[in-house]
Amino acid sequence: xxxxxxxxxxxxxxxxxxxxxxxxxxxxxxxxxxxxxxxxxxxxxxxxxxxxxxxxxxxxxxxxxxxxxxxxxxxxxxxxxxxxxxxxxxxxxxxxxxxxxxxxxxxxxxxxxxxxxxxxxxxxxxxxxxxxxxxxxxxxxxxxxxxxxxxxxxxxxxxxxxxxxxxxxxxxxxxxxxxxxxxxxxxxxxxxxx
Ligand SMILES: NC(=O)c1ccc[n+]([C@@H]2O[C@H](COP(=O)([O-])OP(=O)(O)OC[C@H]3O[C@@H](n4cnc5c(N)ncnc54)[C@H](OP(=O)(O)O)[C@@H]3O)[C@@H](O)[C@H]2O)c1
Numbered sequence: 001x002x003x004x005x006x007x008x009x010x011x012x013x014x015x016x017x018x019x020x021x022x023x024x025x026x027x028x029x030x031x032x033x034x035x036x037x038x039x040x041x042x043x044x045x046x047x048x049x050x051x052x053x054x055x056x057x058x059x060x061x062x063x064x065x066x067x068x069x070x071x072x073x074x075x076x077x078x079x080x081x082x083x084x085x086x087x088x089x090x091x092x093x094x095x096x097x098x099x100x101x102x103x104x105x106x107x108x109x110x111x112x113x114x115x116x117x118x119x120x121x122x123x124x125x126x127x128x129x130x131x132x133x134x135x136x137x138x139x140x141x142x143x144x145x146x147x148x149x150x151x152x153x154x155x156x157x158x159x160x161x162x163x164x165x166x167x168x169x170x171x172x173x174x175x176x177x178x179x180x181x182x183x184x185x186x187x188x189x190x191x192x193x194x
Contacts, residue, residue, distance in 0.1 A: 001121050003128040003146040005064070006138055007045055008163060010152055015160030021072065021134055026153045034181050042149075045130060047077060048087040057088075064089060064130035066120055068109070070137030071095035078102060089130070092116070094137050113137070117144045139166030146192045148173060154184030 009026050010016050017023040030038070038046065043059035044067075051057050067086045074093045077085040083103035084091060091106045094113045101108050109116045120129055121144075131141060138145070142164055150163075173190035180186050 002123065002125055004117055004121060004131055004141065004144050005128050005147040005149055006131040006133070006141075006145050006163075007042065007064075007149040008133055008138070008151065010150060010163055011155050011157045011160065012152060013156050013158070014163055015157055016133060016135060016163055017161045018157065019160055021076075021161045025155065025157070029153045029183055029185050031181075031183050034183065034185050037179070037181070037187070044086070044089055045132075047082065047085045049077075049080075049082055049085070051088075061088060061127055063128060065125055065127035066090045066092070067130040067132055068092040068094065068113075068117065068120075068137070068141075069132035070134050071098055072136065073132055073134045074106075086130075086132075092120075094140075114141060114144055117141060121146075135161045135163065135165035139164045142166050142169075142171065148188075148190040150188050150190070152186045152188070154186075 008016055009023060039056065039059065041062055043056065044061040044064050046056070051059065067089045071093055074085070084105045087105055092109050093106055094109045096110050098108050117129065131138060131145065172193040174193055175188060176191050177189040178186065
């Protein structure tokens with residue numbers, strides 16, 4: 001079985017964006033050292049357009065070959081004309097309202113997203129599945145999450161969009177790795193205690 005990994009950026013107090021989900025206040029922390037880490041270890045988590053603009057289209061996928069995101073997260077790129085934001089992976093978008101995919105490379109998952117994720121996990125592959133967010137989809141898929149990679153930016157914002165839009169539940173994870181960057185960004189990797 002391969003893993004579903006929620007790879008997500010958040011504030012110290014655990015929010016992935018302001019109340020609307022806007023995470024642009026985090027961008028200034030992507031400095032040279034942190035960008036180098038992303039480019040080396042998680043190049044596939046950068047959008048296809050972003051990679052192209054930086055001349056990085058050729059970077060090989062390191063951790064993931066499949067991505068799933070909620071329709072609201074997909075909309076962020078769609079509004080900028082990106083119909084296939086992660087063309088270098090297989091792309092799934094969870095939505096009950098999108099009747100037709102805006103792009104032949106993007107498959108819409110309208111029913112039983114958890115079952116779809118379990119089927120993807122059962123596939124033979126050396127690379128995993130990137131749960132891109134947002135909060136609502138992560139909350140719905142919490143039971144399926146095997147790994148968390150949390151990029152914590154050194155800011156407190158008081159209120160905002162939570163990492164998981166789900167109800168109260170105590171779910172245990174084991175800390176596997178911590179990376180600290182000079183600008184105060186911390187990346188923690190946790191695996192699910194099953
Ligand atoms: N900080 C970060 O690293 C990060 C990463 C990703 C996203 N974000 C932010 O997160 C925000 C969006 O998050 P969000 O929580 O509002 O929304 P979301 O989880 O991205 O998308 C929610 C939508 O996904 C669909 N969906 C969710 N569960 C489903 C299910 N079980 N079956 C079928 N469809 C399902 C529904 O679409 P329909 O309404 O079409 O049915 C739902 O409205 C964006 O602003 C984005 O910028 C931040």
